[in-house]
Amino acid sequence: MDKVKQKDLILYSGLIILGLAAPFLFPGFKVQLTILCVLIVLAMTWNLQGGEMGYNTFGNILFYGLGMYLTASVQVGMFFPLAEWTESGGEKTFVHTTSQYFQGMGVGLLVAALVPTIIAGAIGYAILGLRGHYFAICTLGLGIAAGEIAGGIEIIGAGQGFTTPPFPKDIVDPGARGDFFYFLSFVLLIGTFVFIKWIYGSRFKLILNAIRDNEDKAEAMGIQTMKYKIVGWMVSAFFAGLAGGIMGGLIGYIDSTDVAFDGREMGVFMVLMAILGGKGTLWGPVIGAALFHFLKEGFWTLILGWQYVALGVLIVVIVIYFPEGLMGWLREKYPERFGEVIDEKDRKAQVELK
Amino acid sequence: MNKLTKLFITFISAITLMLSSMSSSFAKVDGEYIVLGAAISLTGKYSSNGVHTQNGYNLAVDRINKMGGVEVQGKKYKFEIIYYDDESNPKRAAQLAERLINQDGVKYMLGPYSSGLTKAIAPVTEKYKIPMVEANGASRSLFTKGYKYLFAVLSPANQYLEVAIDLAVEKNGGKPVRIAQAFEQDAFSQDVRLGILDAAKRTGSEIIIDDKLPKELNDMAATLAKVKATKPDVLVVSGHTKGALTAIRQIAEMKVDVPMLAMTHCDAAKLSKQHGKKSEYALCASQWHKNLSYKDKFFGTGKKYDKDFKKEFGYAPPYQSAESSAALLVFKDAFERANSFDGDKVRDALKTTEMQTFYGNIKFGPGGQNTAKPMILFQVRCKGDTCENKVVAPTKWASDKFYHPIPKWSERS
Numbered sequence: 187m188d189k190v191k192q193k194d195l196i197l198y199s200g201l202i203i204l205g206l207a208a209p210f211l212f213p214g215f216k217v218q219l220t221i222l223c224v225l226i227v228l229a230m231t232w233n234l235q236g237g238e239m240g241y242n243t244f245g246n247i248l249f250y251g252l253g254m255y256l257t258a259s260v261q262v263g264m265f266f267p268l269a270e271w272t273e274s275g276g277e278k279t280f281v282h283t284t285s286q287y288f289q290g291m292g293v294g295l296l297v298a299a300l301v302p303t304i305i306a307g308a309i310g311y312a313i314l315g316l317r318g319h320y321f322a323i324c325t326l327g328l329g330i331a332a333g334e335i336a337g338g339i340e341i342i343g344a345g346q347g348f349t350t351p352p353f354p355k356d357i358v359d360p361g362a363r364g365d366f367f368y369f370l371s372f373v374l375l376i377g378t379f380v381f382i383k384w385i386y387g388s389r390f391k392l393i394l395n396a397i398r399d400n401e402d403k404a405e406a407m408g409i410q411t412m413k414y415k416i417v418g419w420m421v422s423a424f425f426a427g428l429a430g431g432i433m434g435g436l437i438g439y440i441d442s443t444d445v446a447f448d449g450r451e452m453g454v455f456m457v458l459m460a461i462l463g464g465k466g467t468l469w470g471p472v473i474g475a476a477l478f479h480f481l482k483e484g485f486w487t488l489i490l491g492w493q494y495v496a497l498g499v500l501i502v503v504i505v506i507y508f509p510e511g512l513m514g515w516l517r518e519k520y521p522e523r524f525g526e527v528i529d530e531k532d533r534k535a536q537v538e539l540k
Numbered sequence: 541m542n543k544l545t546k547l548f549i550t551f552i553s554a555i556t557l558m559l560s561s562m563s564s565s566f567a568k569v570d571g572e573y574i575v576l577g578a579a580i581s582l583t584g585k586y587s588s589n590g591v592h593t594q595n596g597y598n599l600a601v602d603r604i605n606k607m608g609g610v611e612v613q614g615k616k617y618k619f620e621i622i623y624y625d626d627e628s629n630p631k632r633a634a635q636l637a638e639r640l641i642n643q644d645g646v647k648y649m650l651g652p653y654s655s656g657l658t659k660a661i662a663p664v665t666e667k668y669k670i671p672m673v674e675a676n677g678a679s680r681s682l683f684t685k686g687y688k689y690l691f692a693v694l695s696p697a698n699q700y701l702e703v704a705i706d707l708a709v710e711k712n713g714g715k716p717v718r719i720a721q722a723f724e725q726d727a728f729s730q731d732v733r734l735g736i737l738d739a740a741k742r743t744g745s746e747i748i749i750d751d752k753l754p755k756e757l758n759d760m761a762a763t764l765a766k767v768k769a770t771k772p773d774v775l776v777v778s779g780h781t782k783g784a785l786t787a788i789r790q791i792a793e794m795k796v797d798v799p800m801l802a803m804t805h806c807d808a809a810k811l812s813k814q815h816g817k818k819s820e821y822a823l824c825a826s827q828w829h830k831n832l833s834y835k836d837k838f839f840g841t842g843k844k845y846d847k848d849f850k851k852e853f854g855y856a857p858p859y860q861s862a863e864s865s866a867a868l869l870v871f872k873d874a875f876e877r878a879n880s881f882d883g884d885k886v887r888d889a890l891k892t893t894e895m896q897t898f899y900g901n902i903k904f905g906p907g908g909q910n911t912a913k914p915m916i917l918f919q920v921r922c923k924g925d926t927c928e929n930k931v932v933a934p935t936k937w938a939s940d941k942f943y944h945p946i947p948k949w950s951e952r953s
Contacts, residue, residue: 214642217635337725338752345725345752346681347630347656352663360668364638437634438663441656442725443755445631486625493625494583 202376209368216364220436222479223371227378227429228452229459229471231422234382236457237465238391239418240398241314245325247453248332249306249423251446253298253430255342258350258440260297261290272343284354291435298431299424306423310416317401326449333447348440367436374432378425379472385421386468394418398466462504464511473512569881573620574610576871577646579636579661581653584628585755588781589808589860593653593676595853596864597621603838603848604868610875617875619868626652630660637664646670647883650867653860654780655679655697655727662690671887673870675863679727680734683907690908691890693866693899697728698735699915700825701776703933704802705739707823707917708774711800711944720749720772720798722763722787724779729753732778732804732825748772757782764796774800784809784824792818792949799945802917808858812920812927820922821946828859828899829916829931831939838869839898866899919943 209216228250235243262271266280282290313324337345353363385391393414396404405411430446440446455478463474481500486493508515517524569575578597581590598621604610605618622644626633633652640646641664649665651658651674658677662685665672671689678697682690708717721736723729740747748770751763757779767775775798777787784805791801792815806812806824830842839845845865849857870893875881878889894903900913917933919942930940 216642217638221635334754337755345723345730345755346679346727347659349659349663349681349685353667363667433631437631437660439630439634439656439660441630441660441727444629444656445660448629448631451627451629451631493627
């Protein structure tokens with residue numbers, strides 16, 4: 187038992203050091219690394235529903251988009267009239283001071299975490315009664331509807347899009363913006379990972395699994411499944427909202443359907459990454475997201491114009507050869523290393539009972 | 541240390557080595573090449589216009605390189621462009637701009653296609669102080685943000701169809717008109733809308749239908765049904781290539797009679813070829829037309845550009861290609877006047893650009909927009925089964941008279 191822990195400790199501290207050093211080792215890749223962190227967060231939170239709970243949601247993009255719009259709106263709205271900012275597209279040039287920028291960002295991210303969580307609770311209450319395909323289709327509609335609605339709201343720029351506040355001019359170093367967003371997303375990644383790892387060690391995860399494996403039986407055992415489903419979705423919404431807020435600031439321009447409620451890309455990617463790595467595992471989404479991002483950035487440019495064909499082939503290959511994802515494949519191949527760890531004492535106790 | 545940990549460490553260090561050797565393998569000036577970066581929509585909803593843009597860039601690069609290249613400090617340089625596919629997605633475009641600048645070491649950028657994508661890239665180029673000459677981002681809001689490194693060779697979007705409203709009022713005997721309009725939900729089309737709103741206010745005209753079209757534009761029957769019922773004097777539609785094609789198709793299908801139809805992107809959509817006689821009388825805003833009398837020493841006149849482009853790519857150049865070619869002429873001129881590769885010196889030279897190209901006169905206003913070139917309007921006219929775009933406004937270049945009103949469908953053969 188102790189040996190396992192020590193191994194984990196080496197692994198985690200190694201990864202954290204790597205994460206902290208990454209922007210200095212590869213200064214040119216800061217933006218890609220930032221996006222990688224956000225992708226991992228999205229894949230991990232999707233995995234809570236799709237992997238652990240067995241509810242394939244396409245709706246998590248809703249929280250991501252909401253977080254993006256909320257952060258930017260709060261950041262602007264705290265100091266300047268929001269309507270004028272978006273309507274004029276900056277015609278009256280408003281400039282955030284350094285402290286205003288960071289204060290706005292902080293409060294914005296707070297709102298971006300809380301509001302989607304509440305909305306997830308409300309929507310979850312309404313639609314988590316649906317199961318299987320019905321739930322998937324319903325959540326697919328959520329993202330699309332949100333995009334169309336946001337595209338019609340003038341105060342957040344409607345179809346014109348929303349330019350988020352530029353990074354303060356007083357900070358002269360051109361690398362500072364990249365560092366800021368990288369470390370912000372890295373902190374979010376660590377937060378998300380620690381929280382989800384904690385969930386993995388808790389009864390909560392077992393209940394989610396019970397829901398996935400047989401919801402009716404779980405209910406018959408006296409578990410209030412609805413409550414757990416809603417809470418699970420709220421956890422995802424919390425982190426997805428934060429991820430969206432960070433991405434909005436990083437990209438600098440929010441478009442209703444192409445950037446924020448981007449179900450066609452981000453919405454599908456988060457599912458794909460979790461499946462690629464192996465859904466229903468802690469490390470699966472992390473590995474899946476890293477591999478996916480690496481492939482996307484590495485090979486996309488080599489096959490200019492054909493990248494989506496390649497992506498299609500990749501999906502087919504994953505589904506045929508790695509139906510359980512990479513982690514699932516590893517588990518099958520090396521069960522002693524990657525398989526489910528059964529507590530030795532527990533096993534003995536069960537044997538004795540017999 | 542067990543086997544797996546070793547493997548893990550090996551893997552990480554391999555990636556580290558690979559990435560660090562990849563960084564900045566290009567430089568701003570690589571041997572005899574001046575390297576420009578561009579994110580272009582080769583896939584996604586803007587892919588057709590993205591390709592027009594890329595063809596325009598490539599034609600100009602070839603031409604300039606063949607005719608001696610760019611002379612800086614007595615040495616001849618050639619242009620080279622690094623392309624990425626932005627997938628018609630602003631998020632991707634912003635990311636690629638970072639990549640071009642940080643990883644590929646690009647110091648000068650060419651613009652993407654569409655206002656939305658330019659809006660996403662401009663903050664990045666501005667942050668790194670990279671001069672960008674763009675040819676396809678017309679949204680007015682691009683030029684009001686105080687960007688210092690952004691230069692657009694085209695006229696702002698709000699000017700696209702303003703003239704059409706003036707023309708409608710003129711045809712109506714100087715009296716205000718009733719306008720029906722439908723615009724796609726994107727940065728460019730919404731700016732065209734703002735232009736119409738201004739023109740309506742100025743002329744006292746009334747807007748009776750003001751519809752928004754979705755981005756995945758395949759149907760506008762609802763708007764057209766309203767047009768049929770309310771009979772406006774002029775119908776304005778803007779939604780890039782897809783919008784123009786959808787509008788013409790459905791107007792013909794539903795036999796909507798409207799005295800005047802004003803649109804954007806007719807030539808990119810190859811309307812006169814795709815829909816033939818159905819598209820006749822459509823009035824289109826354009827940045828450029830081959831019959832205009834501008835010229836330069838690289839491409840000659842617009843007509844010659846048209847011929848060369850057809851020879852190279854097999855289709856007539858839409859204005860998106862022409863303006864993209866012009867962007868490179870602007871860069872060449874700026875490099876030579878700056879006589880330096882210093883970003884700020886090139887930027888200062890760009891700021892004082894004053895030149896004529898086959899595409900039009902180019903002089904940048906304080907916001908970076910081209911102030912020296914007016915928009916033109918053409919009308920699709922058919923003779924027998926062959927349809928052509930004829931310039932009808934402004935009068936200086938008009939080859940044909942503006943035909944008004946559009947005959948009713950029942951009277952059209």
